[in-house]
Structures are given as structure tokens and as C-alpha cells.
Amino acid sequence: MADVKKHDTPMVDDLKSGPWPSFADDIEQKGLNGKQACLDLLGQLELSYKHKETHWKHGGIVGVFGYGGGVIGRYSDSPEQFPAIAHFHTVRVNQPASKFYTSAFLRKLCEIWDHRGSGMTNFHGSTGDMVLLGTTTDQLEPIFFDLTHQMGADLGGSGSNLRTPSCCVGKARCEWACIDTQDICYNLTMTYQDELHRPAFPYKFKFKVSGCPNDCVAAIARSDCAIIGTWRDDIRIDQEAVKAYVGGELKPNAGAHSDRDWGPFDIQKEVIDLCPANCMWMEDGELKIDNRECTRCMHCINVMPEALRPGTDTGATILVGAKAPILEGAQLATLAIPFIKLNKDDDYENLKDFVDKCWDWWMEEGKNRERFGELIQRQSLQEFIRRAELKPIPQMVKEPRSNPYVFWSEDEVPGGWKRDVKEFRARHAA
Amino acid sequence: MDNTNIAELLAKPYDPELAEKLYDPKKPMENRITDIGPPHYEQFFPPIIKKNYGKWKSHEIIQPGVIKYVSETGDVCYAVRCGSARLITTDTIREICEIADKYCEGYVRWTTRNNVEFHVTDEETLKALLDDLKGRKYPGGSYKFPVGGTGAGITNIVHTQGWVHCHTPAIDASGVVKAVMDELFDYFGSHKLPAQVRIALACCLNMCGAVHCSDIAILGIHRKPPLVEDERITGVCEIPLAVAACPLGAIKPATVEINGEKKKTVRVNENRCMFCGNCYTMCPAMPLADGEGDGIAILVGGKISNRLSAPKFSKLVIPYIPNEPPRWPSAVKAVKNILEKYAEGANKYERVGEWAERIGWERFFEVCDIPFTEKSIDDYRLAYDTYRTTTQFKWTVHTD
Numbered sequence: 001m002a003d004v005k006k007h008d009t010p011m012v013d014d015l016k017s018g019p020w021p022s023f024a025d026d027i028e029q030k031g032l033n034g035k036q037a038c039l040d041l042l043g044q045l046e047l048s049y050k051h052k053e054t055h056w057k058h059g060g061i062v063g064v065f066g067y068g069g070g071v072i073g074r075y076s077d078s079p080e081q082f083p084a085i086a087h088f089h090t091v092r093v094n095q096p097a098s099k100f101y102t103s104a105f106l107r108k109l110c111e112i113w114d115h116r117g118s119g120m121t122n123f124h125g126s127t128g129d130m131v132l133l134g135t136t137t138d139q140l141e142p143i144f145f146d147l148t149h150q151m152g153a154d155l156g157g158s159g160s161n162l163r164t165p166s167c168c169v170g171k172a173r174c175e176w177a178c179i180d181t182q183d184i185c186y187n188l189t190m191t192y193q194d195e196l197h198r199p200a201f202p203y204k205f206k207f208k209v210s211g212c213p214n215d216c217v218a219a220i221a222r223s224d225c226a227i228i229g230t231w232r233d234d235i236r237i238d239q240e241a242v243k244a245y246v247g248g249e250l251k252p253n254a255g256a257h258s259d260r261d262w263g264p265f266d267i268q269k270e271v272i273d274l275c276p277a278n279c280m281w282m283e284d285g286e287l288k289i290d291n292r293e294c295t296r297c298m299h300c301i302n303v304m305p306e307a308l309r310p311g312t313d314t315g316a317t318i319l320v321g322a323k324a325p326i327l328e329g330a331q332l333a334t335l336a337i338p339f340i341k342l343n344k345d346d347d348y349e350n351l352k353d354f355v356d357k358c359w360d361w362w363m364e365e366g367k368n369r370e371r372f373g374e375l376i377q378r379q380s381l382q383e384f385i386r387r388a389e390l391k392p393i394p395q396m397v398k399e400p401r402s403n404p405y406v407f408w409s410e411d412e413v414p415g416g417w418k419r420d421v422k423e424f425r426a427r428h429a430a
Numbered sequence: 431m432d433n434t435n436i437a438e439l440l441a442k443p444y445d446p447e448l449a450e451k452l453y454d455p456k457k458p459m460e461n462r463i464t465d466i467g468p469p470h471y472e473q474f475f476p477p478i479i480k481k482n483y484g485k486w487k488s489h490e491i492i493q494p495g496v497i498k499y500v501s502e503t504g505d506v507c508y509a510v511r512c513g514s515a516r517l518i519t520t521d522t523i524r525e526i527c528e529i530a531d532k533y534c535e536g537y538v539r540w541t542t543r544n545n546v547e548f549h550v551t552d553e554e555t556l557k558a559l560l561d562d563l564k565g566r567k568y569p570g571g572s573y574k575f576p577v578g579g580t581g582a583g584i585t586n587i588v589h590t591q592g593w594v595h596c597h598t599p600a601i602d603a604s605g606v607v608k609a610v611m612d613e614l615f616d617y618f619g620s621h622k623l624p625a626q627v628r629i630a631l632a633c634c635l636n637m638c639g640a641v642h643c644s645d646i647a648i649l650g651i652h653r654k655p656p657l658v659e660d661e662r663i664t665g666v667c668e669i670p671l672a673v674a675a676c677p678l679g680a681i682k683p684a685t686v687e688i689n690g691e692k693k694k695t696v697r698v699n700e701n702r703c704m705f706c707g708n709c710y711t712m713c714p715a716m717p718l719a720d721g722e723g724d725g726i727a728i729l730v731g732g733k734i735s736n737r738l739s740a741p742k743f744s745k746l747v748i749p750y751i752p753n754e755p756p757r758w759p760s761a762v763k764a765v766k767n768i769l770e771k772y773a774e775g776a777n778k779y780e781r782v783g784e785w786a787e788r789i790g791w792e793r794f795f796e797v798c799d800i801p802f803t804e805k806s807i808d809d810y811r812l813a814y815d816t817y818r819t820t821t822q823f824k825w826t827v828h829t830d
């Protein structure tokens with residue numbers, strides 16, 4: 001066993017018991033196998049458990065030549081006690097779309113990281129990157145050279161730039177994917193490499209791509225530009241399979257409720273009555289859907305996956321401006337484009353056109369650290385519609401406004417706003 | 431470089447000295463490869479996935495954690511989903527590789543919520559894989575790869591960095607997640623809830639995880655205004671930036687005298703502070719962290735999926751629970767209580783937020799036996815949208 005020093009960590013050790021995978025145990029084992037940084041990390045964590053305060057300093061600016069992001073500087077505030085983690089920077093590595101890997105790729109990454117870093121990782125960060133936790137400044141360039149030369153990998157985004165785009169598992173495994181999430185994600189990532197690596201935006205910008213309105217990557221809540229698959233023709237129905245659900249031969253919701261007795265499946269109660277659009281009914285033993293009224297919530301499809309499938313005229317709904325609460329309060333993304341065909345063959349030109357218009361406006365008008373959604377709030381949805389050259393449609397709002405404070409512009413009013421008060425007074429005594 | 435085929439690159443052994451040979455600090459552009467982006471995803475697809483891309487027809491969760499996919503081609507694929515701590519070492523990743531090599535032709539995948547997924551194509555391998563996974567434990571007894579996270583249960587907790595790596599947290603992340611998942615472990619490997627319940631944790635108001643739209647959100651909060659280091663502030667940040675950082679205008683420029691010398695600094699109107707920490711993000715000389723003041727807020731009822739009702743934000747129901755490392759018993763108890771009350775009361779398919787809206791939030795507080803305090807009443811922007819403007823309400827303990 002290598003010459004390493006384990007700190008006294010009674011509280012952290014307590015987290016080794018219990019059934020859920022223990023990060024503390026994993027890290028300790030790695031430490032005992034020769035990584036002092038792992039043991040120092042647990043030592044510092046114990047200190048945090050004692051003080052109930054973090055022991056990391058406000059990060060410094062570090063990075064690799066030519067890039068303005070991808071590395072987050074981190075320093076311990078107790079380096080004498082924990083010298084192996086005195087410098088403990090994070091490297092964000094751009095994940096392959098939808099996070100499939102080969103063991104050959106992962107093993108090589110492990111070798112790099114054991115050689116040049118702490119051996120600790122986040123698989124994955126909340127934006128999607130492979131996060132390598134803990135290295136020193138002098139290792140950053142070698143890590144970058146190792147990644148690019150020996151693995152064909154690159155860094156992800158951080159800072160006021162495009163963040164690493166991410167997508168759901170999509171067509172790789174899911175029958176509901178209405179768009180090619182991986183290809184769109186990869187295409188956007190490659191098209192906007194410059195924006196990803198060199199901060200030039202007012203603040204961060206995220207793309208997330210989900211194949212259907214179930215939105216497994218949380219695009220609607222977490223991305224400045226959410227691309228969510230949908231369809232505009234009819235839900236495909238297999239009436240035989242519907243009968244099999246009604247007859248109890250098929251398990252509702254693909255077996256998602258298997259450990260509780262909810263009674264026999266009741267299509268009226270569990271599907272038709274719950275449909276938010278009230279657009280389904282049974283007729284002569286067949287399930288009918290008024291597709292024009294359907295809002296594509298996915299419920300009926302989720303409940304009866306063997307019987308119902310999204311339509312085949314597929315595309316995406318684009319929503320913009322989601323963000324966490326800092327600063328103006330949380331925002332969900334707002335509907336911008338109800339339906340857009342996404343075509344691999346034209347390189348998603350129509351989508352990128354839209355993105356470019358959004359970015360032009362934001363880079364011109366956005367204040368420092370103003371997210372795209374906040375700009376829309378500050379300058380209005382109308383201004384966004386004008387700048388993105390969209391058509392105002394009722395789908396963009398939940399309901400029309402209830403106040404009459406409309407900003408009419410001069411050219412909308414006959415005769416304009418230039419008036420002569422004398423003429424006015426000629427008609428009306430003061 | 432040809433980014434579409436890196437198999438050759440990966441076939442070569444790692445050369446630990448190559449980077450030092452290629453990188454010359456005096457000529458930083460020499461030998462530099464940039465902007466190649468991520469490796470193309472397709473080369474990492476297992477053959478069954480590659481062959482059936484876009485052809486999947488249907489799926490069934492045959493047991494918690496095991497999803498069977500059937501393709502139009504007749505092919506079948508089983509995905510086995512395992513929990514993971516997210517914060518994992520290269521040793522655990524190597525073990526994942528070993529499993530992938532043994533059962534899955536060397537392929538593996540991670541989900542959005544930090545679960546690991548193994549793909550197999552026949553039932554015999556599936557059984558062998560499941561048996562193998564069950565037997566793998568860390569020395570302290572925790573499972574390395576618990577199978578579950580599907581259907582009407584609990585999946586992995588999306589979380590952030592906490593005291594393991596960040597400078598602004600009010601709470602730890604990995605420790606709280608471990609404590610909560612140990613307690614809710616049974617729900618990870620079963621389908622007995624009314625619908626899926628997504629739990630998320632963020633260790634400060636920056637919310638690097640998507641906690642603002644989770645069924646149950648665990649959020650780290652500060653409760654003491656920032657300290658101001660007058661001696662240091664001008665050295666580490668620009669005063670106007672610190673002033674502009676505050677969304678409530680609580681920070682004003684000021685001048686103080688230190689050792690007879692006038693120094694520029696700032697003052698905080700403490701009664702205006704909402705403890706968001708944005709000042710500290712912008713200025714290292716304004717720390718907020720405080721062992722006694724910091725702790726957890728619980729928000730519930732958010733969702734992301736568009737299924738049935740629209741996506742919604744989580745709502746603040748418990749404003750503060752103290753930090754109690756290493757196992758945060760009060761927070762764990764609060765989460766479990768809400769989960770169990772929901773499991774008893776909700777209809778099939780109903781998410782936590784849909785349940786709370788159906789029974790009414792006043793009833794939610796009553797059923798969960800959570801004291802309602804003024805802290806749950808909004809007083810930030812757009813607060814008025816949350817006030818009740820109808821005579822319709824329910825009689826609960828609050829009106830007695």
C-alpha cells in the first residue's frame with residue numbers, strides 16, 4: 001500500500017453505512033490505494049461537517065490557452081492541513097450526446113485522471129459534462145493535450161458563453177423521440193464551438209434537446225433555448241392493443257405501477273377522464289381521439305405505449321428563456337415557435353437562423369449577467385417577437401393581458417402624434 | 431483530426447509523457463488541437479442501439495430498474511438502470527468498465543439523473559448481470575450498483591457540489607443525498623408510489639441542479655447578510671460591481687477609515703437582504719457562510735414533464751431546517767413525511783404538485799402536518815400572482 005495519511009473523519013465515516021452507494025467509501029478506498037488527494041478531501045469535508053461551512057476559497061481564474069471556459073479554479077482555505085488539495089481545479093469535458101461510452105474511452109480517461117488529477121469525478125455535472133474534480137494549474141495544459149491528442153475529446157463550457165448542449169436518449173432507445181436529439185445536439189455543439197469556448201455573451205446560454213413533451217432532460221426548466229420534439233398529425237392508434245389494455249393483458253404505463261394494487265385498469269378513469277384536452281372517447285369498442293383538440297401532453301401514450309404512438313409528421317416546439325431564480329426569480333421557458341421541421345439535410349438552417357437572431361438581440365441589448373429570459377422580461381415578449389421576426393400568436397401566452405396599457409406606436413395611429421395644441425384649443429375652450 | 435472515428439486513438443495505450451513532449455509553454459499554439467468538440471456519439475452506441483436507432487416500437491419495465499425495449503425489426507434490448515453517487519472515483523468507473531466488458535460488449539451509458547445503464551440483449555445475460563450487480567458492495571456495506579430508478583418510484587437525486595467542491599454552499603450535497611437515499615432506498619427499487627417522484631438538491635440559491643421544478647426540492651439557504659472585509663475589498667473586486675450585484679439595491683458604496691487612512695468599501699442594508707449570495711458570487715470579500723445561520727429549505731410540487739398538467743415550479747413549504755451533518759436527520763424526516771403523505775393521498779398518475787393543487791395547498795399543509803408560516807407567502811417580484819382572490823377555500827386546521 002502506498003504511503004498515504006488518513007485523517008480522523010468520524011462523521012464522514014458514518015456515511016459509509018446504509019444501502020445507497022457511498023461516495024465516502026469509494027473515495028476512501030481510492031485514497032488508501034495511493035491517492036492522498038482523496039484522503040485530504042475527506043479530511044476537509046470532515047472539517048466542513050464540524051464547522052457547517054465550506055472550506056473552499058472563492059475560485060481564481062485558470063484555464064487553457066485560447067479558451068475562456070471549461071476550467072473552474074478552486075483552492076482550499078486550509079492548505080497546510082490538506083496539502084494534496086491545496087489547488088483543486090475542475091475540468092469540464094464535453095460528453096458525447098446522450099452519454100453512451102465504450103470502456104476503452106472511459107479507461108483512457110481514468111488513466112489521464114489518475115496520472116494528472118485526483119481520481120475523483122462527477123459523472124456527470126448538471127449541465128451534462130464529464131466533470132474531473134481536482135487538479136493543479138500546471139496540469140491543465142497537459143490534460144487538455146491528453147484529451148485532444150489521445151482521446152479526441154474537448155472541454156465543455158463555463159462562464160459567460162454557450163454551455164455544453166445536452167439531449168435525451170431519444171431515438172437510441174425511445175420510441176417517442178419525434179426528433180433526432182443526438183444529431184441536433186451534436187450539430188449545435190459543433191457549429192458553435194467558438195461560442196462554447198470563448199465567452200462573448202452577456203451571460204451563460206444553454207441548449208437542451210428533448211425528443212418529446214415528457215422532456216427527460218428538463219429543457220423547459222433549464223435551458224435558454226429548449227428544443228422539444230412534437231407532432232402535428234394524428235396519434236397512431238393500434239385498436240387491438242387498446243383492447244388488450246382494457247382486457248388487462250397489457251400492463252398500463254409499461255409496468256410503472258407494478259408494486260401496488262391499483263385495481264383493474266379503467267380506460268375511462270385513467271386515460272379518457274384525465275386527458276387535459278377532453279378530446280378522447282370510446283365508440284363501438286374503439287378509442288377515438290379528436291386530434292385537432294389534443295395538446296400532446298403524452299399522458300395517454302405514456303399509459304398505453306403499445307397502443308398509442310406520436311404521429312409521423314414530426315418536428316420541434318421551441319421555447320426560450322428558462323432559468324433558475326437568480327436574480328429575477330425562476331422562469332420556465334416561453335413558447336416561441338410552435339412547430340419547426342428539423343432537417344438534418346439542410347443542417348438545421350432554420351433553427352440556427354432563429355438562434356442567430358436571438359443572439360444578435362441579446363448581445364446588443366443584454367446587460368452584464370442578464371440571462372436571455374430576463375432580457376425578454378425587461379424588454380417584453382413583443383420586442384422578442386419583433387427581433388426574432390416571429391408572428392405573435394395566441395399560443396405564446398396563457399391568456400391575453402387584462403390591463404389596457406398598450407404601447408401603441410406613432411405609425412399605428414392615423415395622423416401620427418404631432419398635433420397643434422392651438423388647433424385643439426380652437427375646438428375646445430380651456 | 432477525424433472526430434468521427436477515434437477508435438484507433440483509443441486503441442493505443444495512454445502515453446503519460448506525450449503532453450509534455452507536445453506542449454511548449456513558450457510556443458503555446460504549437461501542436462495545439464482546439465475546437466474539435468465532443469467525440470461523435472454514434473461510435474459509442476452498442477450494436478443493438480445502432481442497428482435499431484429510430485426503430486424502437488415499444489417498451490415495458492419488466493421489474494424495477496429493468497426496461498425491455500422491442501424494435502420494429504423484432505430485436506429486443508434490456509436496459510438495466512443502477513443508482514450511483516455521481517461523485518465517483520476512477521476506480522468505480524473502471525469497475526463499471528469491467529462490468530460493461532463482461533456483459534455488454536464494452537458499452538455503457540449514463541442518464542440525465544446520474545444513473546448508470548447497462549444494455550443486454552438476452553435474458554440469460556440479463557440474469558447474470560443482475561446477480562453480479564447485487565453482489566458488488568463497498569467495504570462499508572453500501573451497494574455499488576443498486577438496480578432501480580424506473581416507473582412510479584424515486585430515481586437518483588440530481589444534486590450539486592456542496593462542501594466537496596464549491597465556495598458558496600450553505601449545505602453539503604453528497605452527504606445530504608446519501609442520507610436521504612439511504613432512508614428512501616426502498617422506493618428506488620420499487621413501483622409503489624402514485625407516480626414518479628423527482629427529488630433534487632442544490633446547495634445554494636444559484637441552483638446548479640434543476641431544483642426549482644422538482645417534486646421535492648432540498649435547497650441550501652443562508653440567513654445572515656454578507657460580511658464585508660473593508661481591508662480587502664478594493665483589492666479583490668470593483669466596488670460598482672459589488673453594488674450592482676444586489677438585486678434589491680441593499681449594497682451601497684461607503685468610505686471607512688482604517689489606521690487613519692480613508693478606504694473605499696461598501697455597506698449592506700441588512701434589513702433588505704434576502705440572503706441570495708449574489709454579492710459573494712461577484713465579490714470574494716463579502717462571504718455569507720455561517721454554521722449556525724445556514725440550513726435547508728424544502729420546496730415541493732414542481733414538475734418538468736408536460737404530462738397532464740403544465741410544468742410548474744416547486745413551492746416553499748418548510749423555510750428552514752438546520753444543518754445536521756453527517757446525516758441531516760430532521761431534513762430526511764421532513765422529506766420522508768411529505769413522500770409518505772403523498773403516497774397515501776394521491777391518485778394514480780398524480781404528481782406531488784398535482785395532488786397538492788387538487789386537495790388545495792391549505793389541505794396539503796394540514797395533511798403533512800407542516801406549520802404554515804408567513805415565510806411561505808411570496809413577497810418577491812410577481813408575489814401578487816400567488817395571493818388568493820376568491821371566496822373559495824377549504825376549511826382546515828388553519829381556520830378553526
Ligand code: HEM
Binds near residue numbers: 074125128591638
Ligand atoms: C447565477 C447562477 C449560478 C452561479 C453563480 C453558479 C456558480 C457555480 C459555481 C461557482 C460552480 C462551481 C462549483 C465547483 O467549484 O465545482 C458551479 C458548478 C456548476 N454549475 Fe453553476 N451556478 C449558477 C447556476 C447554474 C445553473 C442554473 C446550472 C444548470 C442548470 C449550473 C450548472 C452547473 C454545473 C453543471 C456545475 C458543475 C458541477 C455540478 O454539476 O454540480 N449552474 N456553478
Ligand code: HEM
Binds near residue numbers: 215217542
Ligand atoms: C419510452 C419511455 C421513456 C424513456 C426511454 C425515458 C427515458 C428517460 C431517461 C433515460 C431518463 C433519465 C432517467 C434517469 O436518469 O434516471 C428520463 C428522465 C425523465 N423522464 Fe423519461 N423516459 C420515458 C418515459 C417518460 C415518461 C412516461 C415521463 C413522464 C410522464 C418521462 C419524463 C421524464 C422526466 C421528467 C425525467 C427527468 C428529467 C430530469 O429532471 O432530469 N419520461 N427519461
Ligand code: SF4
Binds near residue numbers: 176212213215
Ligand atoms: S424526452 Fe421523450 S423522447 Fe426523449 S427519452 Fe424522454 S420520453 Fe423519450
Ligand code: SF4
Binds near residue numbers: 276277293295300
Ligand atoms: S396526448 Fe394528452 S391531450 Fe392528447 S389525447 Fe392524449 S391525453 Fe389527451
Ligand code: SF4
Binds near residue numbers: 591592632635
Ligand atoms: S448550487 Fe451554489 S453552492 Fe452548489 S455548486 Fe452551484 S453555485 Fe456552488
Ligand code: SF4
Binds near residue numbers: 655656676705706
Ligand atoms: S445576499 Fe443578495 S440580497 Fe443580500 S446583500 Fe448580497 S446580493 Fe444583496
